Amino acid sequence: MRIIHTDGKDKRFENLCCELDKYLNNIIGEEKQQDQYNRYNTLEDIHDVILITDKSDVLACGGFKRYDEFTAEVKRVYVKENARRHGLGKTVMDEIEKVALKKGYKNLILETGRALKGAQKMYRKLGFEVINNFGQYIGNDESICMKKII
Template structure:
């Protein structure tokens, strides 16, 4: 397994996020267009996980405010799940967040993504009120972690 830091311009990141967007159609249903508008942005801090030279997972972190990074676009290809890829990507994103002088990370996920929520909670993320564009979105679960 190899983790590579890059940007959202990476063709491998774009490939994985297209798979993720297809996956999310079933999750988000009628809200898919609402969420999609926030995912078509340039992100300078992307981590891609490669296994035998193949991109199998990704995640990104973008600035939310001066002290807070927002974890975005966490995804592992379905054929490569349960191998610790998401944990490795999340750890690398948190390391990068500290290097960027963030003191905390926030994220939003769907209440339907129970495994993702469990992963984040295992890493110390705690529920917070919905923030930003997710205020009032019943299907959103927002979490935060103070970085050490």
């Protein structure tokens, strides 16, 4: 396995994000996904991306973007279904935290769906705590927002 640091323009990241969108469409519903989330999941502002590969197969990804001077927002964390339960999500998040710290951030925030129980569990294990919904997620009862001081 290899950890790759790249950016939101990396085609491998784009492809895995398309797979993530299909996965979310199945869980949340395509119409709801498009109406509520797609406009916030664009890749152009994600300048820091982590990929985990095994030979030529990209197994996991995640990135972050600037939210404010001290806070980075974690975006597009995904592990392929056949690669889950091997700690790859944790590895991606650990790398995101390292890069964010090097860039001077003090906090990580994220949004996950209420239906994504596995993601919520992983984030809690990594030290994230539920906070009031921020930004575009305010008033969205299907969003769970979390924060970690790093």
